[in-house]
Amino acid sequence: MTNLPTPTLSEGASVVCVVCILLVPLAAGGLALMNAGLGRSRGAAHTMIASLCILSVAVITYFVCGFAVQGFAEGPSHVLNEGGKQWDWIGAGPFFFRKFELDGSRESLVAVFSMLCAGLAALIPLGAAAERWRLRAMCASTALLAGFTFPLFAHWVRFGGWLEQVGSNYGLGHGLIDVGGSGWIQAAGGLTALSIVWILGPRRGKYSSTKMPNAIPAHNAVFVVFGAMLCWLGWLGLNSAGAILFGGALPGQTLLEIVNTTLAAASAGLAALVVTGLRFGRPDASLTCNGWIGGLVASSAGCLFIKPAEAVVVGAIAGVLVTYAVEWLEFGLKVDDPGGSISAHAVGGIWGLLAVGLFARLPTLSGSNSGQFVAQLVGIATLLGFVLPITYGLNRLLNWFVPYRVSLEGERQGMDLHELGADAYPEFVVHTEEFIQR
Amino acid sequence: MKLAGFFMLVAGWFIVLASMPLLGSMKLLTIFVLAGLGVEVIGLVLVVRSHLIVEDETG
Numbered sequence: 001m002t003n004l005p006t007p008t009l010s011e012g013a014s015v016v017c018v019v020c021i022l023l024v025p026l027a028a029g030g031l032a033l034m035n036a037g038l039g040r041s042r043g044a045a046h047t048m049i050a051s052l053c054i055l056s057v058a059v060i061t062y063f064v065c066g067f068a069v070q071g072f073a074e075g076p077s078h079v080l081n082e083g084g085k086q087w088d089w090i091g092a093g094p095f096f097f098r099k100f101e102l103d104g105s106r107e108s109l110v111a112v113f114s115m116l117c118a119g120l121a122a123l124i125p126l127g128a129a130a131e132r133w134r135l136r137a138m139c140a141s142t143a144l145l146a147g148f149t150f151p152l153f154a155h156w157v158r159f160g161g162w163l164e165q166v167g168s169n170y171g172l173g174h175g176l177i178d179v180g181g182s183g184w185i186q187a188a189g190g191l192t193a194l195s196i197v198w199i200l201g202p203r204r205g206k207y208s209s210t211k212m213p214n215a216i217p218a219h220n221a222v223f224v225v226f227g228a229m230l231c232w233l234g235w236l237g238l239n240s241a242g243a244i245l246f247g248g249a250l251p252g253q254t255l256l257e258i259v260n261t262t263l264a265a266a267s268a269g270l271a272a273l274v275v276t277g278l279r280f281g282r283p284d285a286s287l288t289c290n291g292w293i294g295g296l297v298a299s300s301a302g303c304l305f306i307k308p309a310e311a312v313v314v315g316a317i318a319g320v321l322v323t324y325a326v327e328w329l330e331f332g333l334k335v336d337d338p339g340g341s342i343s344a345h346a347v348g349g350i351w352g353l354l355a356v357g358l359f360a361r362l363p364t365l366s367g368s369n370s371g372q373f374v375a376q377l378v379g380i381a382t383l384l385g386f387v388l389p390i391t392y393g394l395n396r397l398l399n400w401f402v403p404y405r406v407s408l409e410g411e412r413q414g415m416d417l418h419e420l421g422a423d424a425y426p427e428f429v430v431h432t433e434e435f436i437q438r
Numbered sequence: 439m440k441l442a443g444f445f446m447l448v449a450g451w452f453i454v455l456a457s458m459p460l461l462g463s464m465k466l467l468t469i470f471v472l473a474g475l476g477v478e479v480i481g482l483v484l485v486v487r488s489h490l491i492v493e494d495e496t497g
Contacts, residue, residue, distance in 0.1 A: 083459050170458045170467070198489050333486055370464060377471050378454055384478045385451020389444045 009106050013244055016251040017109050020241035024116040027234020028055060028123055030227040034293070035127040035339045036424075037223025038286055040216065042414025043131045045424035050126055050138055057139045058122035058146035062115045067100075068093045070114060070151030072107045073160045085169040087162045091155045106245065113241050114154060117185050118146040120238075124189030127339020129196045129404075132203050132411055135419050137404040144394050145192055150184075153387055157184040158246050163382060166375050173372025174362055176379040179247040180239035180300030182352030187383050190346025194335070195392035199399050202336030204411050213330050216338065221285045228269075228289040235296040236261055243304040253304065260303035261296065264315030268295020271319030287323050290340035294322030297348035302356035310359045317355075318348050353379050440488035446481030450474045 009017065032051035036044045071077050071091020080087040094100050102108045122142045126133070156163040157178050167175030178184055207213055218224055240257045243249035249257065272291020276284035298318035299311060306314065325343035329335040335342065357373030395404075410418035417423060457470035 085459065166458060171464070172458075172467075198485075334490055370468065374464070374468050374471055377475060378458070381451055381454040381471065381475050381478060384482065385447050385449075385454070385474075388482075389447050392444065 009109070009244070010251075013251050014104050014109065016254060017113075017241050017244045018104075020237040020244070020254070021109065021113050021116065023233055023237025024113070024120065024241065025234070026230050027238055028116075028120050030230030030232075030234055031120070031123045031127065033223045033227030033230065034289065035123075035130055035227075035341075037220040037227060038127065038218045038339045039130045040414070041219040041425055042416055042423065044219065044416065045422065046135070046415035046419055047126065047130050048424075049420065050130075050133075050135055051123055053135060053139055054122050054126060054142045055119040057142040058119040059115050061143045061147040062118040062151065063097060065095055065147045066118055066151040067091075067097060067111055067114070068095045068151075069148060070155045071159050072110055073158075075107070075160070077155070077160060086165065087169075088155075088160050088165060089162065090152060091159060091161075109241075110159075110245050113245060114151075117154075117181060117238070118150050120234075121150050121185045121189035121192075122146050124186070124341050124345045125193040125196045127341035128193035128337040129200055130338050131415055132200055132406050133196070133404055134402075134406050137399070137402045140398055140402045141192075141196065141395055141404075144398060145189075145391070149192070149387065149391055149394070150188060153188050153382075154184045156382070157379065163375075163379055166378060167371075171371055172375035172378065174375070176353075176375050177305070177356045177360060177362070177372065178301045178353060178379065179304055180235075180242035182297055182299075182301035182349040183379055183383060185238075185349075186297040186300065186345040187349030187353070188387050190342050190344070190349055191383060191388045192391045192395075193337070193341045194346060195388065195395050196404070197335055197337060197342070198392065199395055200405050202334065203338070204408070206336045207334060211334065213334075213336075218286050224286055224289050228292045231293055231296060232262070232265055235265070235300070239300050239303050242300070247304045249304055256308075257303050259308050260306060260311035261299045263308055263311040264299035264303065264318070265292050265295040267312040267315035268292055268298070268319030268322070271295075271316040272323045275320055275323045286340070287326060290326060290344045291319035291322045293340075293344040294318040294348035294351075297345055298352035298355060300349075301352040302360045305356065305360035305362055307359075307361075314352070314355045314359065318351050321347050321351055350380055350383065439484055439491070443481045443484030443486075443488060446484060447478050448481075450477030450479075450481060453477060 036047040071093040076092040077088050078090045122145050155161040163176040166172045239261045240254040243257050269292035273283045273288045276287045295315035295318045322343045325347040326340050353376050357376035453474035454471050461467045
């Protein structure tokens with residue numbers, strides 16, 4: 001089997017692609033709002049400014065060296081030869097985009113799209129590590145993610161790397177299919193979040209002396225729901241641009257992408273709403289939004305290749321999985337993830353990759369999907385066996401030089417006051433002198 | 439235990455990697471890829487257990 005076709009982009013496809021790429025930052029804005037809303041009010045400003053810092057560091061690092069590591073399809077790369085088969089391990093693109101024309105060609109659109117995706121992936125750990133992760137440590141960790149781990153895995157999956165080549169080299173379908181980034185953006189970001197949360201430990205007061213988790217409710221459900229809606233728009237752009245750039249979709253085929261993405265998110269949100277309603281007596285707003293995000297994440301990998309009815313199934317399963325994963329992580333594994341990032345992005349992303357193997361109807365792939373299913377399993381194995389250990393190891397190493405966890409005093413004070421010197425909602429503070437009779 | 443867990447995660451991935459050039463039949467390849475994933479799951483359980491123990495010790 002060969003890789004997916006990637007014909008030259010027509011002018012119309014380039015224009016549609018640029019419009020879709022312009023929507024991607026809305027996903028970042030949505031995630032930032034969700035992360036801020038799901039935390040406590042005393043860390044809201046910190047979460048928002050941290051999101052901006054993370055995005056800035058991620059895009060600059062990607063520009064400096066990330067694109068060089070990632071490379072682009074049919075661009076220069078470092079290759080190993082094994083038994084006459086080529087294993088493309090790492091890109092050899094230009095540093096600082098040197099001598100790289102941003103002229104509307106497929107390669108230039110891919111570079112811009114990937115730069116925004118690096119920012120999006122880097123935002124995911126913030127949701128899990130909020131309220132105890134220092135700003136400078138976030139920036140350092142983001143540089144690591146956007147400069148090395150994200151582009152390396154992205155190269156393997158989508159830019160002519162060995163995971164894409166397992167189709168042509170070993171007959172595993174079309175190689176790993178992940179057009180919108182369920183694996184190379186979302187699951188990679190979610191597993192980085194897990195690594196960082198393991199290093200940081202839970203927030204103080206999250207677990208009682210009997211190891212039971214205490215509820216620390218979201219401070220602003222409106223932010224969370226509005227953030228989830230913004231993410232929907234962002235994901236429409238993300239999946240459509242990915243389908244045009246990596247799946248060879250024509251501009252008209254983005255309609256299928258839009259329908260599938262929306263259906264997956266809707267069914268995931270409803271599934272989470274029903275599950276929480278049945279289990280707790282009332283629907284839970286934050287879990288419903290996490291389920292919604294899980295559906296968007298799961299839809300990314302293969303929404304160009306599945307039917308709308310299948311998108312509903314993929315989304316519904318994602319919604320149920322995310323809801324149970326949140327509880328399992330909090331109660332069973334004692335992982336404190338206030339934003340539900342690990343569940344929505346890592347679990348949802350892995351499910352999305354698996355769903356491609358189960359449901360996708362791929363061009364020129366007739367008969368059994370078994371080869372494609374194995375290719376998807378190889379991708380999941382790489383996420384667990386490479387991305388998770390390397391992000392944990394590198395972040396652990398970085399933690400020695402730039403301590404990740406804020407001091408006890410800082411945590412008690414709140415990240416807003418401790419690191420920024422001002423609260424997000426100063427009017428919440430009652431100034432006694434305002435009530436003194438004059 | 440944590441180190442052993444991460445070692446098993448990487449070992450499972452190597453099983454998956456090695457199975458592709460070494461095995462020709464799709465059936466055998468599927469079995470080995472699943473076996474590699476199984477090793478990774480055991481590794482993940484070990485890493486999770488080690489973190490639970492650390493949490494217990496530090497309170």
